[in-house]
Amino acid sequence: MSRHSRQEKLFGPEGQRKLSEAAVSVAGCGGLGTYASLLLASAGVGKIRLIDCGTPSESDLNRQFFYSGREGFKTEILAERLGEVDPGLEIEIFNGFIDENNVSEALGECDVIADCLDTIGSRLVVNRYAVSKNIPLAHGGIDGFYGQATFVVPGKTPCLRCILRGSDGRIPDSFAPVVSIIASVQASDIVKHITGIGDTTAGKMFTMFAGTNEYDTVAINPDPDCPVCGSSRSSR
Template sequence: MLSQNERERYSRQIMLFGEGGQERLKNATIIIAGAGGLGSPVSIYLAIAGVGRIILVDKDAVERTNLNRQILHHDRDIGRKKTASAEEKLRAINPEITVEVVDTTIDETNVRELVGDADGIVDAMDNFPTRYLLNRTALEKRIPLFHGAIRGLYGQATTILPGKTACLRCAFPHPPPREVFPVVGVTPGFIGMVQATEVVKYIVGMGELLANRLLLWDGERAVVEEVALERNPSCEVCGGMNQHGDAP
């Protein structure tokens, strides 16, 4: 049940999807992989929307070069762990929710335990090896993966539903080369808000998700385009899954 404070805080959202939808947000657990450029806006907007439990995972410390885009972190946070900086800000933004932070690198040894009983995974990473690991874990746990990626003034987003949509390996069979890429803060802001919107829609059960659709943002031209995605029946990760996310 929602408290009176929560009814007041979320009153303008409740007009849209009712107290039942707000209660679903309150009861949801979302893990966000990364507290940087994408993880910042995603976590902020999920916090203010009232997602009841947010788990934020990151290993890095705040650097001055982060500050043009990682809006969870301020000048005074340079040198602090991103998890500590993020936890402080998110709890101040919304004391009604639970914020858990984990200062670690996501890898094969810990990813399943980190995800635990989460209702969804937000991919806010900057490298494809970890993204592929999150993709596989989402499929194994039968929970959605909300993917986002950015470079410069360009970004992309899609929502992966196990057994129903193309997985990340279907869409991107081969990872791009590792690089230190340019980025302007508005780009992860835009894509992060798309990801957060997808999470909210999924939890409350409204609207149309970016399922089998890759949203492409061209900030130079201010144009949004879409690319249709299809499952690869020979995909090494999801090829054998049925529509219920189970292997035959």
């Protein structure tokens, strides 16, 4: 039995080959990024690029268990762990905070971006880049018992600028089971997109509220006046 034989029944040898040739950039190596990158490495994605500027702190460990007892950049610790998951995995890292000036260098060459960030400002920088380069973006966000995820396909679905509102400031509460579910939806969307098997959450928002066990998927609409994707959509 091969490493992916139990999964290959779902995606076929062709799907597994597509995964092995795919590159995913994981923006943010906090709770969402650790779970999502682990799932993508396990699924057989060939190349993963990890982007983060941080080092682990005690308050991260209720959900970012990979970092327990470790020091150094999160990207480097996580890269080591992912290499243990699949020794054949190609891993790249970028240590830095993503901004307008470095977003291209930070994300590198990739087929899909996983938005595992924790500020609206950096999410919108990545969103603008993804739409301009026509790169799909798997968004995930959490706040306490609440979680949401959607798969942005530039030119076809609403982008994050269409749907994200508010400003940064408050640090959200973080509950590991919610983080792991949302990261799982992101990883599932990415694998389904790469293999072409199954439906992603494109054009929809997966929402959950663990406090009362409510899970839903609702249609989302583009903002016709969106300064990021409005013109790209109407011109296609």
